[in-house]
Amino acid sequence: DAKTTQPPSMDCAEGRAANLPCNHSTISGNEYVYWYRQIHSQGPQYIIHGLKNNETNEMASLIITEDRKSSTLILPHATLRDTAVYYCIAIGNNAGNMLTFGGGTRLMVKP
């Protein structure tokens, strides 16, 4: 699975959009980009995933660059409850693969 690189921490004002970047320059054609988050002391929570196209669900939007070497997770209106560590993971859909978590980005939403 491709290595991903994320900034270790970010701040965001409550009510503003939080844009979390992720670099995955060695991603291969069959690898999906997944985002998870871990709110303090809880189990990781799936947010969204994509392959080539931009994706949106009730939690967030995922923007993937055309060359697929980077992506951005967007929380459109961040709340204090969005304070968490956000993980970007590139993973192929091959049997036997498993999610591998890096350091992630610690997002602090401030009032």
Add this chain to the structure above:
Amino acid sequence: NAGVMQNPRHLVRRRGQEARLRCSPMKGHSHVYWYRQLPEEGLKFMVYLQKENIIDESGMPKERFSAEFPKEGPSILRIQQVVRGDSAAYFCASRQTDNRVGEAFFGQGTRLTVV
């Protein structure tokens, strides 16, 4: 449909005792993963199991740790002769066979404290 259930949520063991951590996957999920998170550190993969089979245990310490996922009942992570360094949060995740590999559902974890 209940989520992934882990129990106990908190477990205290004295050094040298055994710890048994249980994970009941979501209904219909036959793939189970165990992860460990040391204090202030990231999640580290330990073992991947399907019913009655260990698929990948590359993240498991070679000694004292074992895992199983029997045909009936929960998956069990067993730590024998616990030491202080085993104190951590242990998370279990499950997924359906038809789901993509990256779509897993995590439990709330078991926090093991070794005193």
